[in-house]
Amino acid sequence: MKRYSVFALAREAMRHHTGWERAWASPEPRKHYDVVIVGAGGHGLATAYYLGKNFGITNVAVIEKGWLGGGNTGRNTTIIRSNYLQDPSAAIYDKALKLYENLSQDLNYNVMFSPRGLLMLAQTHHEVRGYLRTVHANHLQGVATEWIEPAKVKEIVPIINIDGPRYPVLGALYQRRGGTARHDAVAWGYARACSAMGMHIIQQTEVTGVRQQDGQVTGVDTSRGFIGCGKLAMIVAGHSGQLAEMAGFRLPIEAVALQALVSEPIKPCMDVVVMANTVHGYMSQSDKGEMVIGGGTDGFNNFTQRGSFHHIEETLRALVETFPMISRLKMLRQWGGIVDMTGDRSPILSKTPLGNCFINCGWGTGGFKAIPGSGWAMAELMAKGHSPLAADFGLERFREGRFIDESVAAGVAH
């Protein structure tokens, strides 16, 4: 892998950019790998990367039925934060945030991490109490967040209307280290680094079956033939249930659609991320100037990557009161992704009933921000059989009643 640098840029500028090589290879699959990861989204690629970087396991294949980063990694609103109420969540999301802070240097790939600050608006008295509690919890967890009053919110976000009447801004939970990153670049950067370590990224290859013997996985059947493996990781978000069914176990997961949309590009008007959880609306401004808006999930099972229009209408109707200036904006694109919701709205990083099969799913509406931490913990879980970061996110918690109940703290807003 040729490193990207200012010198590489100067060199290529001198020769009409003919020397750039492909960021990652597209090899023919081998018959057997030490580790096969199903799903080349952010979480799958990050898992592969940290398996190689932290544990020296590089005989790894990442199999993807579409193209890498084409699922929820390329469909989210790119928000990164770690202001969670529960300790296990704060630990893994803050690990992810810390890794994001140096990810561009680590991967030698610009993921455009922008710690521009993040506000979670409190628009009901219930939310005020909830966020004050979260601020105290964050202090104990060592996650820097603060409670700010409406006047300060107005100072940070001049385009906001704090007066209501229906959704007044009563204050906000402010995480200065939160922000955004370029979602595609996160997947591309990890893919390039994995490829440089000799890992195989096999796109356009669908897993059609999981073969097992004596309670162990021996490999996966794919649209390009059988691929054997020493260990298997399923990291496929919305389709986790289908993959688990192939392996013969069930998951506490339901797949629903989550939508987002972007406006036409406008001049810079908001340099923080604003989340309004009461109305299920999240907004930030991209580097191109588009207002990126995320909405709430639909309530019914859906695999079509299309959501219900009335949810977008509800989100925008509410956001227009809080941000009156967006009422005249044209919306350019609208899309949906299939998110995997668990019973307690927290993810699953776990061993499975099959000894050498691991699963990472259930990130629901908030997986992007967790990608580096999730990959870090998953790699440790797969290499050592135990990871402190993943310990509380096991499948058995649903049987044992040890929920990590973030829906109390954050509603659907993850």
Next chain:
Amino acid sequence: MLILTCPYCGVRAEEAELAPGGEAHLKRFGAGASDEDFEGYMFARKNPKGVHFERWRHAYGCGKWFLAARCTATLEVFGTYPAQTTRPPADLLAAIKAKRPQWEGIE
């Protein structure tokens, strides 16, 4: 927009009029059940990519719970039926089977 016909009042209800209620025909387990059974009842879901039976409430209409058969891969609605049953009606199952020959049935 998803449109379901309420089997009680006969209204062709738009999605905004309805409240989704998750998977239908769950077998209840309560006090005295094993941990596995209770976990299964509380959390394990079929979540199929295809034919799905689910609960809906005609929230802004007659207010009653009913059941619907729907395809989660295409959003096609096969039919709706009253909630006072533990199994979908036979004619609905036959109609789904005719449209989806690959479908393995309800179990």
